[in-house]
Amino acid sequence: MAIKNLADFLEDSKQKDLSPDVFELESSHMLEVKLNGRVWAKAGSMVAYRGGVKFVREGMLAQGLGNLLKKAISGEGTQMMKMEGQGRVYVADAGKKITLLRLAGESIFVNGNDILAYEDGIKSDIKMMRKVAGMVSGGLFNMKLTGSGVVAITSHYEPMTLVVTPDQPVFTDPNATVAWSGNLSPDMVTDISLGTLFGRGSGESVQMKFSGNGWVVVQPYEEIYFQQQG
Incomplete structure (x- = not known):
């Protein structure tokens, strides 16, 4: 890898404004939020900000009593924070x-x-x-947007x-499932014959089954948030 002098590094890595949109990718791994009002972000995702911004972790009752138990069980994976004010926030x-996905009245499900x-x-x-009998984890809880x-x-x-x-x-594989279309209602199914094939030979036999018309997004990686109670 070529060595950069300091001036070149500062110029190449400098924050840039290329879009008037509220959300702009500074890189494929860093999101800039041009805040003028309110935006919701994953709790703990802020890495820097400027301006007059107030951060409030979403209260357990913020979305009604019905979600109290679900939030308590699902843990940090679905906890959001409210960002209010005017400024720039980097998450x-x-x-x-x-x-970045622009919704125009559609619904999608995203793993918490x-x-x-x-x-x-x-x-x-x-x-x-x-159909989650005998299974608990944040991976069983998803957010409909x-x-x-x-x-x-x-x-x-x-x-x-x-x-x-x-x-x-x-x-x-539930640990590799990212999102799916809002009209689908996947089931959790088990097949002991696949226990050594799903989950890198870990013995995991639980899968998500998507039926109907729609789509599902997967990633080439298994996040450790889904566990089966044995």
């Missing part, structure tokens, strides 16, 4: 790749661990997977989208 999540930020025009709701605005999701490395059709259901 990131463990160096993961950031993808893979949500980085979303604009105030997006409504969020924590959802619990069906609906409305108009931009959503920032994260993945380890480049994500891949698989099309789901009625005659071709898709099975995924």
Whole structure:
């Protein structure tokens, strides 16, 4: 790797404004939020800011009593913080790749661990997977995002989208599943014969089954937030 002099390094790595949008990628791993009002971001994701910005961790009852238990169980993976005021905020999540999606009234589901930020025009709701008897973890809890605005999701490395059709259901490793279309309701299924094939031979036999018409996004990496109770 070539050695840079200090002036070149400062110029090449300097924050740049290339877009008037609220969300702008400074790199594939760093998101700039041009704050003028309110934006939601993953708790603990702020790495720097300037201006008059107030940060408030989302209260357990912020979205109603119905989510109290779900928030308590799902843990940090779905905790968001409210950023209010005027300024610039820079957020990131463990160096993961950031993808910006503009919703125009659509709904998507995102794994709680893979949500980085979303604009105030997006409504969020924590959802619990069906058929979860005997299994607990944040990986079973996902966030449904609906409305108009931009959503920032994260993945380890480049994500891949698989099309789901009625005659071709898709099975995924829960620890590698990032997001899916809002019309799908995946089931948790087990197949002991696949126990040494899913999860890098770890014996994990739990999969997510997507049926119907839609899509699912996976990443080439297994995050450690899903566990099976044995």
